[in-house]
Structure formats: C-alpha cells, structure tokens
Amino acid sequence: xxxxxxxxxxxxxxxxxxxxxxxxxxxxxxxxxxxxxxxxxxxxxxxxxxxxxxxxxxxxxxxxxxxxxxxxxxxxxxxxxxxxxxxxxxxxxxxxxxxxxxxxxxxxxxxxxxxxxx
Amino acid sequence: xxxxxxxxxxxxxxxxxxxxxxxxxxxxxxxxxxxxxxxxxxxxxxxxxxxxxxxxxxxxxxxxxxxxxxxxxxxxxxxxxxxxxxxxxxxxxxxxxxxxxxxxxxx
Numbered sequence: 001x002x003x004x005x006x007x008x009x010x011x012x013x014x015x016x017x018x019x020x021x022x023x024x025x026x027x028x029x030x031x032x033x034x035x036x037x038x039x040x041x042x043x044x045x046x047x048x049x050x051x052x053x054x055x056x057x058x059x060x061x062x063x064x065x066x067x068x069x070x071x072x073x074x075x076x077x078x079x080x081x082x083x084x085x086x087x088x089x090x091x092x093x094x095x096x097x098x099x100x101x102x103x104x105x106x107x108x109x110x111x112x113x114x115x116x117x118x
Numbered sequence: 119x120x121x122x123x124x125x126x127x128x129x130x131x132x133x134x135x136x137x138x139x140x141x142x143x144x145x146x147x148x149x150x151x152x153x154x155x156x157x158x159x160x161x162x163x164x165x166x167x168x169x170x171x172x173x174x175x176x177x178x179x180x181x182x183x184x185x186x187x188x189x190x191x192x193x194x195x196x197x198x199x200x201x202x203x204x205x206x207x208x209x210x211x212x213x214x215x216x217x218x219x220x221x222x223x224x225x
Contacts, residue, residue: 047213108162
C-alpha cells in the first residue's frame with residue numbers, strides 16, 4: 001500500500017526555519033517525481049515545489065523561491081522541504097504528493113499543519 | 119501564469135441528482151487538466167486526469183470532458199459521499215495552478 005507521511009514541527013515564529021519530511025513506503029520511491037503542495041486556511045491548493053526522481057530537476061513557485069528548498073534521499077525513501085525565513089503567509093497545511101510520469105499527482109500524504117505566528 | 123476559473127463556487131444538490139462543474143482556463147491547455155475531490159480535513163483525491171480519463175478506483179458516475187480552455191466535471195446520481203469540494207488543476211506549464219474550488223453541498 002502506498003503511504004506518504006509528513007512530519008515536522010507545527011508552530012514556528014516568523015523568520016525561523018523549519019524542515020519538513022515526507023516518508024514514503026509501498027512503492028519504488030526513486031521511480032517517481034515528488035511535489036510539495038500547500039493549502040492556506042480556507043483557500044485552494046498551491047503547488048510550491050517539485051523534484052524529479054533522480055534529483056536532477058527542481059522547481060519552486062515564485063512565492064517560495066529563494067526561501068524554500070526541496071530535496072530527497074532515495075536511499076532513505078524520504079522527501080524534504082527546507083523552509084527558511086518563514087512568514088505569516090506560509091501558514092498552511094503542507095502535503096507531499098507523488099507525481100506519475102504523466103505529471104499527475106496520484107497519491108498524497110495526510111498533510112501537516114504549519115503555523116507561522118509570533 | 120495560467121488562471122483557472124471554476125463555476126459555480128457553490129452548488130447545492132440532492133442525492134441522486136446529476137451535477138456539472140465548469141473550469142475555464144485563461145489560455146489553451148490542451149488536455150492537461152486534472153480534477154480533485156477534497157473532503158474537510160483530508161488530502162485531495164485525484165478523480166480525473168488528462169481531462170477525461172478516470173483514475174483507477176474512482177466510480178464511473180464521475181466523468182470529465184473538454185479540451186483547450188473549457189472543461190467540465192460531471193457527477194451522475196450523486197451519492198452522500200460525493201458532497202465535498204472539487205478543484206481543477208492544469209499541468210500545461212509551471213506554475214501548475216488550481217481553480218478556486220466548487221463546494222458541493224447537500225440540499
């Protein structure tokens with residue numbers, strides 16, 4: 001069974017850093033691209049970061065570029081999101097999602113709520 | 119960036135009804151469109167990909183159509199578990215963006 005489980009601290013202050021992890025199981029992690037998608041309270045979905053299966057391609061949305069960095073460790077079946085210089089507007093539920101070769105996100109984690117507040 | 123506009127934003131319907139949700143793109147996205155269902159406190163679930171292909175395990179009462187700039191998601195014979203929020207998402211170019219969502223409520 002495919003499983004994606006996000007983890008990380010839930011409450012941080014503005015300006016602080018946080019690393020999110022996403023532990024994958026039930027599939028060959030190194031065969032799939034991965035995404036981080038977030039959802040601010042009461043809002044829609046925002047794709048913020050993508051990493052290819054081999055780590056060779058990375059993309060970040062303008063809203064997080066220069067502050068967030070996506071990475072992965074295929075030996076540990078784990079996806080990461082390093083979040084620096086956090087702002088109030090980064091408050092959201094963060095999901096990791098598996099991306100098929102055709103680009104569609106077919107499995108998602110349960111999500112991790114991150115609150116940025118002083 | 120490509121903008122997606124869903125209509126309606128809210129939809130009230132009864133069990134057994136047929137409903138249609140529309141998603142319009144600000145430019146031609148061919149068939150690079152997905153539909154997701156999201157229930158409160160849950161992750162999104164992929165329903166339709168490539169505009170009209172049904173994701174494995176999704177009931178056949180869900181269907182998608184369209185190409186270019188106009189797309190629809192239809193649900194026939196609504197079931198109680200279908201009341202949720204639905205999003206369209208394009209995959210034409212980065213950044214992938216979503217519509218604002220359509221909340222389907224029980225009448």
